[in-house]
């Protein structure tokens with residue numbers, strides 16, 4: 006597979022943009038061949054860079070149209086992955102999660118910031134908000150003058166409710182559109198269970214620092230309907246942090262990554278400098 010891809014010159018662009026070495030190219034072709042792939046290597050061996058190269062290769066070279074979810078156990082790891090995919094690969098990313106937990110350079114890519122920017126330009130919402138302001142003003146005047154009937158006020162309140170429902174619907178439409186347009190959606194494993202991604206489906210899920218996620222945590226993004234999974238990590242060094250000794254005794258200390266490694270799932274090891 007790797008030979009074929011190289012012969013056809015298909016990997017050249019990803020290799021150049023991400024300065025990938027031989028082990029990283031093998032890792033990418035392993036992830037292309039298998040529905041479940043484990044990419045492992047000690048710290049600093051280029052695992053996150055490989056994810057960037059893989060996503061770039063899929064999207065930019067192969068024209069893959071599937072939805073991609075880039076998840077990780079920690080917010081920092083999600084941000085690292087998105088920055089790598091964005092800077093070197095120029096992919097369109099969307100960061101789902103609490104903006105306070107997202108690094109400043111990615112703030113404008115958060116779903117919340119993107120929704121706010123789109124809402125500010127949306128004529129339906131702007132007009133509805135303008136009408137709401139005017140209705141509230143009318144209600145204040147009515148209350149002061151005490152001359153209006155209860156029926157008149159009821160009509161105004163009903164209209165305000167209608168406008169709220171209209172705005173909510175439009176915000177939901179904008180959110181869905183942003184999620185549909187993003188080439189890579191980044192979220193923490195637990196964040197994938199949040200309301201923003203309720204009902205969202207992804208064809209491929211990549212989990213960076215996957216060996217640090219407990220198995221139930223890793224399963225959250227994997228429950229989003231994916232058909233291809235790439236788990237990235239270092240099972241030899243960083244197990245999931247489990248504070249409860251009872252939970253650890255029950256098996257939560259073993260990551261899905263490690264368990265799949267033990268079963269002999271397809272894997273590739275990264276070794277920096279393997280040209």
Ligand SMILES: Nc1ncnc2c1ncn2[C@@H]1O[C@H](COP(=O)(O)OP(=O)(O)OP(=O)(O)O)[C@@H](O)[C@H]1O
Nearest residue numbers: 024025026029047048049050051052053054055278
């Ligand atoms: N093929 C390569 N040649 C030279 N430098 C590389 C290569 N791949 C990655 N790097 C550089 O090595 C450093 C570590 O890369 P990266 O963050 O991808 O590793 P990692 O395995 O994800 O690290 P960690 O275990 O800390 O998450 C980065 O500065 C990256 O730019």
Ligand SMILES: [Mg+2]
Nearest residue numbers: 052053054213
């Ligand atoms: Mg990394």
